[in-house]
Amino acid sequence: MIQTPYLLFLGDAPDALAAKVAQGIKDWRPDVSVGQFRMPGCNADMGLADMTLAEAKAAGAKTLVIGVANRGGVISQAWRAVLVEALKMGFDIASGLHNLLRSEPALVAAAQTHGCTLHDVRVPNASYPIANGVRRTGKRCLAVGTDCSVGKMYTGIAIEREMRARGLDADFRATGQTGILITGSGVPLDAVIADFMAGAVEYLTPDAAPDHWDIIEGQGSLFHVSYSGVTMALVHGGQPDALILCHEPTRTHMRGLPDHVQPSLEELRDVALQMARVSNPGCKVVAISVNTQHLGKQEALDYLAQTEARVGLPTVDPYVQGASRLVDAMEAI
Amino acid sequence: MIQTPYLLFLGDAPDALAAKVAQGIKDWRPDVSVGQFRMPGCNADMGLADMTLAEAKAAGAKTLVIGVANRGGVISQAWRAVLVEALKMGFDIASGLHNLLRSEPALVAAAQTHGCTLHDVRVPNASYPIANGVRRTGKRCLAVGTDCSVGKMYTGIAIEREMRARGLDADFRATGQTGILITGSGVPLDAVIADFMAGAVEYLTPDAAPDHWDIIEGQGSLFHVSYSGVTMALVHGGQPDALILCHEPTRTHMRGLPDHVQPSLEELRDVALQMARVSNPGCKVVAISVNTQHLGKQEALDYLAQTEARVGLPTVDPYVQGASRLVDAMEAI
Numbered sequence: 001m002i003q004t005p006y007l008l009f010l011g012d013a014p015d016a017l018a019a020k021v022a023q024g025i026k027d028w029r030p031d032v033s034v035g036q037f038r039m040p041g042c043n044a045d046m047g048l049a050d051m052t053l054a055e056a057k058a059a060g061a062k063t064l065v066i067g068v069a070n071r072g073g074v075i076s077q078a079w080r081a082v083l084v085e086a087l088k089m090g091f092d093i094a095s096g097l098h099n100l101l102r103s104e105p106a107l108v109a110a111a112q113t114h115g116c117t118l119h120d121v122r123v124p125n126a127s128y129p130i131a132n133g134v135r136r137t138g139k140r141c142l143a144v145g146t147d148c149s150v151g152k153m154y155t156g157i158a159i160e161r162e163m164r165a166r167g168l169d170a171d172f173r174a175t176g177q178t179g180i181l182i183t184g185s186g187v188p189l190d191a192v193i194a195d196f197m198a199g200a201v202e203y204l205t206p207d208a209a210p211d212h213w214d215i216i217e218g219q220g221s222l223f224h225v226s227y228s229g230v231t232m233a234l235v236h237g238g239q240p241d242a243l244i245l246c247h248e249p250t251r252t253h254m255r256g257l258p259d260h261v262q263p264s265l266e267e268l269r270d271v272a273l274q275m276a277r278v279s280n281p282g283c284k285v286v287a288i289s290v291n292t293q294h295l296g297k298q299e300a301l302d303y304l305a306q307t308e309a310r311v312g313l314p315t316v317d318p319y320v321q322g323a324s325r326l327v328d329a330m331e332a333i
Numbered sequence: 334m335i336q337t338p339y340l341l342f343l344g345d346a347p348d349a350l351a352a353k354v355a356q357g358i359k360d361w362r363p364d365v366s367v368g369q370f371r372m373p374g375c376n377a378d379m380g381l382a383d384m385t386l387a388e389a390k391a392a393g394a395k396t397l398v399i400g401v402a403n404r405g406g407v408i409s410q411a412w413r414a415v416l417v418e419a420l421k422m423g424f425d426i427a428s429g430l431h432n433l434l435r436s437e438p439a440l441v442a443a444a445q446t447h448g449c450t451l452h453d454v455r456v457p458n459a460s461y462p463i464a465n466g467v468r469r470t471g472k473r474c475l476a477v478g479t480d481c482s483v484g485k486m487y488t489g490i491a492i493e494r495e496m497r498a499r500g501l502d503a504d505f506r507a508t509g510q511t512g513i514l515i516t517g518s519g520v521p522l523d524a525v526i527a528d529f530m531a532g533a534v535e536y537l538t539p540d541a542a543p544d545h546w547d548i549i550e551g552q553g554s555l556f557h558v559s560y561s562g563v564t565m566a567l568v569h570g571g572q573p574d575a576l577i578l579c580h581e582p583t584r585t586h587m588r589g590l591p592d593h594v595q596p597s598l599e600e601l602r603d604v605a606l607q608m609a610r611v612s613n614p615g616c617k618v619v620a621i622s623v624n625t626q627h628l629g630k631q632e633a634l635d636y637l638a639q640t641e642a643r644v645g646l647p648t649v650d651p652y653v654q655g656a657s658r659l660v661d662a663m664e665a666i
Contacts, residue, residue, distance in 0.1 A: 131559040133590040194530050195523040197562045225569035225612045226464040229530045232555075233562035257466040260611070274604060278593070279558045 002094045002119050002184040004032040006065045007056040007086075008048065011079055012041040013068040019044035021096060022067025024178045028157050034059045039078060044068065053086055063119075065181055066095040073099050084110045094119035096177030121180040122188055124200070131198035131237050133279060138208025140280075141330055142240035143218040143289065144272045146262045148227060148255045150248040151291035151319070152218035153179050155326070158318035159215050159244075162327045170213040173204050175234065179217045189219055189230055197230060201237025213330070218246065222271055223263045224254055235272060239280040242330045243272055244287050245313070249303055250294040265311055286329040288315040335427045335452050335517040336395040337365040340384065340419075344412055345374040346401040352377035354429060355400025357511045361490045367392045372411060377401065386419050396452075398514055399428040406432050417443045427452035429510030454513040456524055457533070464531035464570050466612060471541025473613075474663055475573035476551040476622065477605045479595045481560060481588045483581040484624035484652065485551035486512050488659070491651035492548050492577075495660045503546040506537050508567065512550045522552055522563055530563060534570025546663070551579065555604055556596045557587055568605060572613040575663045576605055577620050578646070582636055583627040598644055619662040621648040 006025065013019040026033050026046040035051035038044075046067075051059065064086045070079065075097070083093055083101075087110035095101050101118040102108060111118050141159065143152040156172050156179075163170035172179070174186030187204045189197060205214040216238045220227030245265050254260035263271075269285050276283040288307060292300035300317060308315035314325045339358065346352040359366050359379040368384035371377075379400075384392065397419045403412065408430070416426055416434075420443035428434050434451040435441060444451050474492065476485040489505050489512075496503035505512070507519030520537045522530060538547040549571045553560030578598050587593035596604075602618050609616040621640060625633035633650065641648035647658045 133558040133587075133593055135592070190526075190528040192527050193523075194525050194527055194563045194566070195560070197527050198559055222565075222608070223611050225466040226531055227528070228569050228608075228611075229562035229564075229566035230527045231562075232565040233527070236558035236561050254466075259468070260466055263611075271604070271607060275555070275561075278556050278561075278596075 002181070003062040003092055004184060005034045005061050006032050006063050007051065007061040007091070008033055008036045008046060008067045009064050009082070010036055010038045010042050010044050010046070011066070011068045011070070012039045013044035014041070016044050019046070019068045021178050021181060022046055022065070024153070025065060025067060025182050028182050034061045037064070037082070039082070053089055053091070057089055057091070061091065063092040063094050066093070066097060070097055070099070075099060075104055080104065080106055083107055087111050087114050087116045090114060090116060092117040092119065094121060094181055096121045096181055098122065121177050123191055124188055126203070128192060128196040128200035128203050130195060131202050135280070136202070136205070136207045136239060137210060138212040138214065139241045140205055140214045140216060140238055141242040141244065142216045142234060142238045143244045143246050144231065144235065144268065145218060145221045145246040146223065146265065146268050147221050147248065147251055148224050150246045151289060152246045154319050155244060155246055155289040155323070156215045156217050157182065158323040159326055159330070162323040163213060166327065168213065169209065169211060170215060172215045173217060175201070175204065175217040175219055186217070189233070190227070194229070197233035198237035201234055205238060216240065222275070223268065225257065225260065232275065235275045236279045240276050240283055241280060242284060242286045242333055243276055244289050244326060245269055245272070245285060246289045246291070248291040248294070265307065269311070284333050285313065286333060287326045288313050289326065290315060290317050292317040292320060335514070336425055337517060338367045338394050339365050339396050339398045340389040340394040340424070341366055341369045341379060341381065341400045342397050342415070343369055343371045343375050343377050343379070344399070344401045344403070345372045346377035347374070349377050352379070352401045354511050354514060355379055357486070358398060358400060358515050361515050367394045370397070370415070372415065386422055386424070390422055390424070394424065396425040396427050399426070399430060403430055403432070408432060408437055413437065413439055416440055420444050420447050420449045423447060423449060425450040425452065427454060427514055429454045429514055431455065454510050455521055457521055459536065461520070461525060461529040461533035461536050463528060464535050468613070469535070469538070469540045469572060470543060471545040471547065472574045473538055473547045473549060473571055474575040474577065475549045475567060475571045476577045476579050477564065477568065477601060478551060478554045478579040479556065479598065479601050480554050480581065480584055481557050483579045484622060485579045487652050488577060488579055488622040488656070489548045489550050490515065491656040492659055492663070495656040496546060499660065501546065502542065502544060503548055505548045506550060508534070508537070508550040508552050519550070522566070523560070527562070530566035531570035534567055538571060549573070555608070556601065558590065558593065565608065568608045569612045573609050573616055574613060575617060575619045575666055576609055577622050577659060578602055578605070578618060579622045579624070581624040581627070598640065602644070617666050618646065619666060620659045621646050622659065623648060623650050625650040625653060
C-alpha cells in the first residue's frame, strides 16, 4: 500500500500529455494530492499549489509520486538529484515508469539509508496463483471496451465514487499503473506472467461480503490484437456480475493499429457476455459508458440518446454526467 | 536451437506418466532420439536402447534432454551427478522443468568449464515486441480446443508430418515446453509477460513464402478460465487462415475446474472464428480433431462420423488415422 498524501512530481514535463498520470491522480484523488513539484522547463500544471520538498513535507505529504513520463525512458541527472533529496527528507517514492526506481543505485542507496520505500508499480510485487475458477462471494463489475484507452479506468473510478456517495460498499480494483497510483494498490496486469494473469485477477478481487462491489479496472479490448489476452484474463478471472461497455465514438481505427476497425457495441456486448458467462453464468451487460470528450455538447447528447435507443441500455458519459445511471443499472441486477 | 540428436534422460521416473515429455519426443522425433538413460528406480521405458553417457556420445547424441518431471520440483543429488558428468563429456542439456538448470551452480560451472549450453525451455530466451497486428505473408493454421490437453500439440505435429510427406512447405511452431523440446525451438508462451504474448506469437511466425504453412501449437482454451488469455493471444497474434477444433469427448468437466463444463464444438467454432477474424478476416474453421484414446474402436468411429455429420466439417483422430483429411481441408481454403 502506497502511503498518502502525495506530492505530485511533474519534473520537466514538456506538455500536459506527458503528465497524464499526475492528471489522473489529481482528477480522482484531489483529497490526497497536497501539491505539485515542478522543475525548470515544466509546461504541465495540475492547478495544485507549487511546493518545495520542504513545503510538501510540512503539508504532510508522505509519498512523492512521479506523475510524468520521462524522456527517452531515462531518469535524468536533474530528476535523480530531486529524488535523492526527497528520500533524504523521508519521502517514499512511487513510480509507474518503465525503467525502475530499483534499477537506480543512487535511489536504492538513499532509500536504504533513510528507511524509505521505492514503489515500482509497473512490476508485480506478489507471486500470483494460477486461476482456479471457483466462484467467489460478493459482487463484481468490469468495464470492457471496444478499444484501448476509451475511458474504462475513469468509468470504474466514477462508479466507485458514486457508490460510496450512496453509502454502498465498493472498491475500485486497479489493474494498471495509473490506477494503482490513484488507489495506492492493485495488480499491474500487463506485467504479469501469462500463466498467472487470471489468477492475479482472482487474487485482486477475493471473497467479499454479499453486498460488496469490486469495480475492476478494465484493460485493453477483446478486439485489440495486441492486448486481448490481458482483457480475456480480466473477463475470466474477474467473474463479473455486471459488464459495462466502454466506447469512444470518434476513433477511425483501433489504437495503434491503423488497419483494424473498432467493433460495434453490439459485437462487444455479445462476445464479452458469452465469455464472461463461462466464469459467471449470471453475468449481465448493464450499461454503456461513452467517452464524449471529442464531441460537441449537443452532438454528445444526441449520440448518447441514439445509442441508448439502439442498444437498449442506459448510456452515459460518467465523466460529464456522473455515474448515477451506471450504478442504478448495477443495483438493478 | 537445440542440437540433435538427443539422449532422453528418464532419471528415476516412478511411472510412464512422469516421463510424458520423453514420450512425446520419442513418438514424434524417433529419428533424433538415439537412446534413453535410466537410473535405478526408473519405471518408464520408451522402448529405445538403454545407453550409458559414453555409449550415447559414441552414437552421436549432442543433447541430453530431461524427459521426466522431477519429484517435488527439486533436482536431486543423484540427477545432478549424472548431469554434471554429461556436461563433462560435452553434452548440452535441455530441460522444461520449473526449477531451472541455470539456477544450479554445479551445472552452470560445469557447462562453463566444458563449453556446453544449458537450455531452459520454460523461460523465454528473447525479448518479444508488442504485437502490431500487421498482416504477414504465408499461411497459418492454429489448433484451438474445447479444453486444455485435448491433443492440440499432437494434431499440429501430425499435420506438419503429413504436409512434409506431401512435399509441402510446413513448419510446426512450438509454443509449449514439450513442443519446443520436440522441435528444438519455439516460444514458451505461458512464461511470457502479458503485454508481449501476442507479439511473441507474431515473432514466432514471421512473414513467409505465399505457399508456406506455419502450424502453430495451440495452448489452453478460450473457455478455460485459467489460461484463456494465452489462447486469445495465439488467436490474435497467430492470424490463422485455418482453425482446427480439438476435442476430447469423455471429459466430464474442464481440466482442473470441477465446476466448469466443456463448451460444444459449435460454441468453440463460433467464438474462435469471430475472434480470429479480428486479425485475419479470411480465416475459416476447416476441420475437427478428436482425441479418441478413451473410446473403444467402434465407439470412436461412430463418434467421429456423428460429429462430422452434425457439424459439417471433416472429423478425424489424427493420431489414429493420420492427418490426411486435415491437410486436405487446409489445402482447400
